[in-house]
Amino acid sequence: MPEQTKILLVDDHQLIIEGILSFLKDIDNLEIETVNSCDEAFSKIKTSALDNPFHIVFTDLSFDNNNDNVVLDGGEALIKAIQKEEIDIKTGVITGHSEINRVFNVINNLNPSAYILKGNCSTDELTFAIQKMLKGEVYYTHEIHQKLLKRALVEIQMDEVAIQILKELPKHAKISNLEGSVKKRDGSLVKVRAIESKLAKLRTDLQANNNTDLVLKAKELGIID
Amino acid sequence: MNKISFFFLLFLITSISFSQSKDVDSVSYYLKKADKIYGSKKLPLLKKAVFFADKSNLDSLIKDTNIKLGVESFYNKALENLKFSNKNITKLYIKNKDSSLLAKKLHFKALENKILLNIDSAYFYYYQSINISKKIKDSLAIGRRLLSVGFLQKDAQDYLGSEISFIEALKYLDPIKSNMYLERVYNGLGLVSEEINQPKEALKYYKKSLKYNTINKNNLGYLYIINNLGLLYQNQKDYKKSILYFKKGLFQDSIKKKYFSQYAMLLENLAFSNYKLNKKDSVLHQYSHVLNIRKKLKEFGKLSATLINISNYYKDLKQNKKAIFYSDEALKYAKQTHNNKKWLEALENLSQLTKGEKSKQYLREYITLNDSLFQKERQLKNQFAKIRYETDKKEKENTVLKTDNEKKQAEIAYEKQQKLIGWLVAASGISLFVLSIMFFVQRRRKLLFQAQLQRVQAREHERQQIAKSLHDEVAGDLRLLHQKLEKSNLLEEAQKLDTVKDNVRNLSHQLSSVSFDKVSFKDQIINLVSDYFELDFRITVTGLQEYEWQTINDAIKRLLYLSTRESIQNSKKYAEASKLTIDFTLEKKYVHLNITDNGIGFDTNISKKGIGLQNLQERVEELNGTLQIDSEVGNGTKTNIQIPLNA
Numbered sequence: 080m081p082e083q084t085k086i087l088l089v090d091d092h093q094l095i096i097e098g099i100l101s102f103l104k105d106i107d108n109l110e111i112e113t114v115n116s117c118d119e120a121f122s123k124i125k126t127s128a129l130d131n132p133f134h135i136v137f138t139d140l141s142f143d144n145n146n147d148n149v150v151l152d153g154g155e156a157l158i159k160a161i162q163k164e165e166i167d168i169k170t171g172v173i174t175g176h177s178e179i180n181r182v183f184n185v186i187n188n189l190n191p192s193a194y195i196l197k198g199n200c201s202t203d204e205l206t207f208a209i210q211k212m213l214k215g216e217v218y219y220t221h222e223i224h225q226k227l228l229k230r231a232l233v234e235i236q237m238d239e240v241a242i243q244i245l246k247e248l249p250k251h252a253k254i255s256n257l258e259g260s261v262k263k264r265d266g267s268l269v270k271v272r273a274i275e276s277k278l279a280k281l282r283t284d285l286q287a288n289n290n291t292d293l294v295l296k297a298k299e300l301g302i303i304d
Numbered sequence: 305m306n307k308i309s310f311f312f313l314l315f316l317i318t319s320i321s322f323s324q325s326k327d328v329d330s331v332s333y334y335l336k337k338a339d340k341i342y343g344s345k346k347l348p349l350l351k352k353a354v355f356f357a358d359k360s361n362l363d364s365l366i367k368d369t370n371i372k373l374g375v376e377s378f379y380n381k382a383l384e385n386l387k388f389s390n391k392n393i394t395k396l397y398i399k400n401k402d403s404s405l406l407a408k409k410l411h412f413k414a415l416e417n418k419i420l421l422n423i424d425s426a427y428f429y430y431y432q433s434i435n436i437s438k439k440i441k442d443s444l445a446i447g448r449r450l451l452s453v454g455f456l457q458k459d460a461q462d463y464l465g466s467e468i469s470f471i472e473a474l475k476y477l478d479p480i481k482s483n484m485y486l487e488r489v490y491n492g493l494g495l496v497s498e499e500i501n502q503p504k505e506a507l508k509y510y511k512k513s514l515k516y517n518t519i520n521k522n523n524l525g526y527l528y529i530i531n532n533l534g535l536l537y538q539n540q541k542d543y544k545k546s547i548l549y550f551k552k553g554l555f556q557d558s559i560k561k562k563y564f565s566q567y568a569m570l571l572e573n574l575a576f577s578n579y580k581l582n583k584k585d586s587v588l589h590q591y592s593h594v595l596n597i598r599k600k601l602k603e604f605g606k607l608s609a610t611l612i613n614i615s616n617y618y619k620d621l622k623q624n625k626k627a628i629f630y631s632d633e634a635l636k637y638a639k640q641t642h643n644n645k646k647w648l649e650a651l652e653n654l655s656q657l658t659k660g661e662k663s664k665q666y667l668r669e670y671i672t673l674n675d676s677l678f679q680k681e682r683q684l685k686n687q688f689a690k691i692r693y694e695t696d697k698k699e700k701e702n703t704v705l706k707t708d709n710e711k712k713q714a715e716i717a718y719e720k721q722q723k724l725i726g727w728l729v730a731a732s733g734i735s736l737f738v739l740s741i742m743f744f745v746q747r748r749r750k751l752l753f754q755a756q757l758q759r760v761q762a763r764e765h766e767r768q769q770i771a772k773s774l775h776d777e778v779a780g781d782l783r784l785l786h787q788k789l790e791k792s793n794l795l796e797e798a799q800k801l802d803t804v805k806d807n808v809r810n811l812s813h814q815l816s817s818v819s820f821d822k823v824s825f826k827d828q829i830i831n832l833v834s835d836y837f838e839l840d841f842r843i844t845v846t847g848l849q850e851y852e853w854q855t856i857n858d859a860i861k862r863l864l865y866l867s868t869r870e871s872i873q874n875s876k877k878y879a880e881a882s883k884l885t886i887d888f889t890l891e892k893k894y895v896h897l898n899i900t901d902n903g904i905g906f907d908t909n910i911s912k913k914g915i916g917l918q919n920l921q922e923r924v925e926e927l928n929g930t931l932q933i934d935s936e937v938g939n940g941t942k943t944n945i946q947i948p949l950n951a
Contacts, residue, residue, distance in 0.1 A: 092780055092784075094784045094787075095780070095783070095784070098784070098787050141772075141775070141776055143776060175775070175779065175780070175783070175809075178813060179831040179832070179834060179835050180822075180823050180827075180828055180831050183823060183827060183831050184822050184823045187827075197783065198783065198805075226834065226835070229834040229835075229837050230830060230831060230834035232834070232837065233830050233833045233834040233837050233843065233845070234830055234834075236844060236845075237830075237844075237845050237846070237848065237849060300839065301839055301842065
């Protein structure tokens, strides 16, 4: 962990910025700057990237853009621009948007290092999130986490191949033995490599450590009987 | 029963076909038999052939046998038989309207008149027959009839007309190389040329006729031509040369057997030439031989000529008594057979041989006959000319009528065409009108639908704006207030404000329109489902993965989304369901959404629709879709939505 962590806070409501600042002021070794628009934020990140770069940027998603000349109109656009320029900075979202569509869209497409909800964030949560982000890990607020898990569950339920794999898995000692017992909708067999990649995805989605854990979790969640 | 009738039918058919073939055999048997016989004995055999042909019911056979019978009847002057065959031919013509039969009928009519010596009528019918044949382009028939006409005219001393007829016959017979009749036409031309005092031409024609004769190997024809050649020289007073020809004929093989009559003719002519050369020793003998033959063959017309010859012979020898006897005889036969030439000659002889009142009597008779004959000839010639003129005129009239008819027909056809075009134009006009109406109706419907969609979209946009300001402004301000309250330790108020904030957020959620730009329909449905998914409220989605949702109109997808949301909410809130199935089915023209839960259900007759369902119903109707809810208390609820994909 560097001695000083440089953080840029982006929100169009000054009161919110002040509120977040009030949480962050209790954390040590933070150097915080704030801006009220994404365009400002992006230019600040870019200009300081060479000599004194920011480590983390926290941004809201929705911005009230009174100005017509706005280039980056929201948090998603800002994150996209940063990723496009391949700037070495961790991005975090602090927002009021907990609608699954927005959440899913942002996480799926932009892969932010953190997704925190304004409503119930605290000094503790922010500290934990910053630590994880600096380690290169991902932090989602519990509520968001739950939503993603449920979503994965629903998707797995719709995936006939995934369910077949989960059902067949306990019956076979080796994954290679599964080949021949898993079929696609059109009747063709699923190859071992496809089964393995599917299993990997299932493990991440259901946050399972290994295949045994996966089957247990699937049973727990009612995906299989 | 069926079997019996079948066998009966079989029997009938076989017996019919059997008897038919039997009849055909009989016909050919009698025809062959008739071929081997000469003269009038042919007729009964031919009549039998006609009888069996009639029985066989084969038209071509009936036609052929009757024609044969008719022709032979004419040669044998059997008028009744000729009429009989002509009646059959007429019947056949009425039956199958074959123009060649009509031509034949008229031909036979001409032959009948020829037997009856109605020369002008015969001529008339010949011309009628020729006209029919011309229409059906039967060159052989035309040529043959013209040949007959030519001879008819020659006999009536219409030599010019005869020559014209013969020449016209050549026009038809030459192209089809009918050598048989060409031979006869040239022979006829020779005879006519001789009559009009063109012996050189006559000789040329006879030679031509002989040429064809050698091709045809026609022995009988040869005898006639040779005889004519002999007569030609005889008339030129080259008796020696004429004798050469007559003898050529007389030395033909088996002439006495087959061609007795022709033998007599040649012999008679030879005798005449001999007589003229004063080789009188054999003449009388030859004449009496001819006389016997003629009597035997009952050729009384020719007999009168022989008698005149004999009379002349005696007249030269001044044996008047004998001469008068033979002239008297000749007169008798000439009268009987209408041999006018010999009749005159006989009268002339008698007037010369007798004296006084008797001679005067013969002379007067001669003059009267000659005058009447002369008049008759002239009449006949005029008649011929008239008939020819009239038929020509008729033909012209016919052609005029024909062209008139054609014109009229063309006019009618044109009118019909115009009418048809009119109808077509009208029909196409009507169909165009209908089509355009349909098109406009369709277009109007489409436009209406599009307007509907736009209205829906505008509304959604408005909702979006409201939702956005609720979320960003109201909720944001509330949040700040909440934080401040918390900091001011007004926890109770802060808690209350939190609920208000949640409510506002929910409201914003509900209001916010669904758009599929950023997140696809499929993902949104999954998101929606996962929003409500609980371990004790399991939602299963089927049919979502299978279809391409990008192509579906956003308004429809939005409706599906909202319907899904409304149904899930209802099931979760009121139905106490633990399981929910959502099934999407996309067809060519419709999309179906079936949502089934295992909740407590409700009585659809009693329960009013909630505001959510009412809104949904309106939205479905906006898109011309149908919403159907089936439920029974204790048996869950089934929601069935069908939306047309295009207007």
